[in-house]
Amino acid sequence: MKIEILKQAVMDSRDGITISDNFIDDNPLIFVNPAFERMTGYSFEEITNINCRYLQKNDQEQPELEIIRSAVKKGEYCLVTLRNYRKDGTMFWNELSISPIHDENGIVTNFLGIQKDVTPRMLIQQQLRDEHQSLEEMKVHFEQLSIKDGLTGIYNRRFFDTQFEIQCKIACRNSDSLTLAMIDVDNFKSYNDIYGHQAGDEALIRVADSLNKSFQRASDFAARYGGEEFVILSSGMTKDQSARHVETLCQLVRDLRIPHSASRTGYLTISVGFSVHTFGPLHPCNVLLARADKALYIAKERGRNQCFNL
Structure with a gap:
């Protein structure tokens, strides 16, 4: 019964949840929940059995990626915020935490990833940092990324x-x-x-x-x-x-x-x-x-x- 509750919680989570296999070269994903599919636009079949670096597309020079690589190598927890890209090419800010999963001998067998779309928060921070960006440019930027209806506040x-x-x-x-x-x-x-x-x-x-x-x-x-x-x-x-x-x-x-x-x-x-x-x-x-x-x-x-x- 507890297993079923846990499974339902993972499948119904609003956050993207992934599991990678540390025993296979390049640490490929072996599980993603529906929220991850909705967040990225990729289906389960497209994104399992490969490393998730495809989410950065050509934006591979982000220093946070080295933090992730180091944590995986050491079998440690880390928390970073990355620029990720959906299947349709639109960018979103992903707050990613990865945690090692150990077996009974203390060996890291997998990594659990939790993904949160923090684009609105990052956009506000960007607006506060960049005082010289015109209001009109910011308005266009928000409109392009917006998924909410301007009048009612629900999805558009x-x-x-x-x-x-x-x-x-x-x-x-x-x-x-x-x-x-x-x-x-x-x-x-x-x-x-x-x-x-x-x-x-x-x-x-x-x-x-x-x-x-x-x-x-x-x-x-x-x-x-x-x-x-x-x-x-x-x-x-x-x-x-x-x-x-x-x-x-x-x-x-x-x-x-x-x-x-x-x-x-x-x-x-x-x-x-x-x-x-x-x-x-x-x-x-x-x-x-x-x-x-x-x-x-x-x-x-x-x-x-x-x-x-x-």
Whole structure:
């Protein structure tokens, strides 16, 4: 039972976790968790059985790399912050700690790596150090690296698109299920017309916050898809579990009791279309997206303020 709990904790961790083999030349990775795959954009198959220096691409002159090499050689712990590069080439700052794992004879058999994306912290430090960099240049730099929606603070469409592809690959490999829910705030145009765009923005922030707080698993997330549309991606749930969760989302928004005079209920509500799909090796991601989108259309056609599964 304890082994299963430990395994679940590793697989659900928000931090990237890796294990390398110290008995094989060049210390290749033999395990990475899903968070590491999401962080780097590489799949398990692409990055195991080789050394993880590919994460630095051509940026191999970082002095922290020598600290790592020395720690591995001595079988010691170390903590460094590196410039790493995702599969798509975008840079992120990785706070990496490596710890030796010993066998019963005290011999180092493996190294455990914990990876944290500390890009926001490093960018702030960089801004404070460089007083001469223009505000406009810094704004562009932040926008390029940003994965959060500027209004609601939850993940944005760019992040969703990337993560959706990664999660589909993981689900295909593990023959796991994914639940995709597409959400539309009901009669939102009329809400803006009646109460004004500032009130509309405040309503979207409250709805997004409710959706974002509904998760228990680290791998699940909500994103703003565009305008008054949101998406939620969850893994490993059955159809019954997904249906209960989606109905909870609808009720959470009803419970906000945001007045809306043009709504039949008198309050702001949402419509949700969702689909649950168990993936195999050749199942494309766009099937799940298309089914969830069609389900949302049906939910709205049936009168809104409801969820529909397809």
